[in-house]
Amino acid sequence: MSNYIIETQRLDFLFRSGQPILQQLSLQVPKGSIYGFLGPNGAGKTTTLRLILGLLRKQEGSITLFGKELAQQRIEILRRLGSLIEQPSLYLHLTGRQNLEMFRLSYQCPKKRIDEVLEMVRLTDAANKKAKAYSLGMKQRLSIAIALLHDPELLILDEPTNGLDPSGIIETRELIKMLNREQGKTILVSSHMLAEVEKMATHVGIINKGKLLFQGPLQDLQRLKSKQSAIEIEVNDTAKAQKVLNGHFPVKEVNGTKLLVHFESREKVALLNRTLIEQGVEVYHLGLTQNDLENLFIQITSE
Numbered sequence: 475m476s477n478y479i480i481e482t483q484r485l486d487f488l489f490r491s492g493q494p495i496l497q498q499l500s501l502q503v504p505k506g507s508i509y510g511f512l513g514p515n516g517a518g519k520t521t522t523l524r525l526i527l528g529l530l531r532k533q534e535g536s537i538t539l540f541g542k543e544l545a546q547q548r549i550e551i552l553r554r555l556g557s558l559i560e561q562p563s564l565y566l567h568l569t570g571r572q573n574l575e576m577f578r579l580s581y582q583c584p585k586k587r588i589d590e591v592l593e594m595v596r597l598t599d600a601a602n603k604k605a606k607a608y609s610l611g612m613k614q615r616l617s618i619a620i621a622l623l624h625d626p627e628l629l630i631l632d633e634p635t636n637g638l639d640p641s642g643i644i645e646t647r648e649l650i651k652m653l654n655r656e657q658g659k660t661i662l663v664s665s666h667m668l669a670e671v672e673k674m675a676t677h678v679g680i681i682n683k684g685k686l687l688f689q690g691p692l693q694d695l696q697r698l699k700s701k702q703s704a705i706e707i708e709v710n711d712t713a714k715a716q717k718v719l720n721g722h723f724p725v726k727e728v729n730g731t732k733l734l735v736h737f738e739s740r741e742k743v744a745l746l747n748r749t750l751i752e753q754g755v756e757v758y759h760l761g762l763t764q765n766d767l768e769n770l771f772i773q774i775t776s777e
């Protein structure tokens with residue numbers, strides 16, 4: 475069996491309006507990973523997740539979960555996963571515990587499971603408060619607790635930190651990491667914030683306009699990032715500096731009093747600095763540009 479818990483092959487999808495929403499989307503979510511599914515608003519993340527959950531009818535391509543074809547074994551597959559797509563549907567007039575009890579009955583899981591999931595999402599102390607008194611972050615955690623009731627192997631979460639305040643974002647992120655680390659759950663989580671995914675994902679898929687632009691371990695994305703890094707140098711005379719560097723250090727760009735040079739290594743930075751000074755160029759500032767994942771993401775998605 476493949477090591478991928480979720481695998482889609484060449485998914486194409488369009489709504490009746492006719493505009494292609496997904497194009498040849500081949501997603502591979504490894505077992506045991508936190509897979510950050512990244513893309514700007516409208517990229518096609520929710521549509522992909524809804525297809526994977528069988529909430530939208532597949533048009534072209536294939537969808538396999540746990541090595542089984544979704545179209546053929548949907549019920550069996552759904553038993554093994556928990557999901558949170560769009561707004562959580564909670565009974566606001568009931569307490570957290572009562573909400574869980576409602577879902578526990580329909581999932582037919584043991585009563586003790588309620589305390590276990592409350593503990594996992596750190597809502598034990600607030601279990602007897604009505605859900606309408608919960609903060610958005612607490613509501614989100616209660617919804618995740620519901621998704622965890624039947625102890626699924628796989629969790630699919632659509633933008634779980636959307637709309638949360640900074641502490642809510644941290645709590646949700648820590649919860650996702652804990653569920654992966656301590657409970658061994660594979661988690662597919664969508665987001666439009668790269669910095670957020672960078673803090674928790676082991677694997678990343680970047681989607682834009684329905685196409686997958688990058689997929690692989692987070693380290694591969696970070697390696698790509700360092701390849702694209704540059705040193706910014708501020709000098710008194712850019713023309714002279716360019717002449718001095720010519721042939722030794724590839725200048726990417728000249729902008730006012732600043733030069734952008736391809737970054738190779740720290741040693742090369744020292745050599746570059748020395749070369750400029752020895753040739754009589756005044757160096758006012760020298761530093762690595764903030765080419766973080768956010769910038770890389772913009773670069774990739776603007777290609």
Ligand SMILES: Nc1ncnc2c1ncn2[C@@H]1O[C@H](COP(=O)(O)OP(=O)(O)OP(=O)(O)O)[C@@H](O)[C@H]1O
Pocket residue numbers: 489490491495513514515516517518519520521522666
């Ligand atoms: N029911 C629908 N009918 C027609 N077009 C739709 C429908 N649902 C979504 N779309 C369009 O499909 C595209 C992808 O939407 P989708 O919700 O999958 O993106 P997303 O990446 O999840 O973005 P967001 O974070 O904004 O939800 C968008 O252009 C959206 O307008």
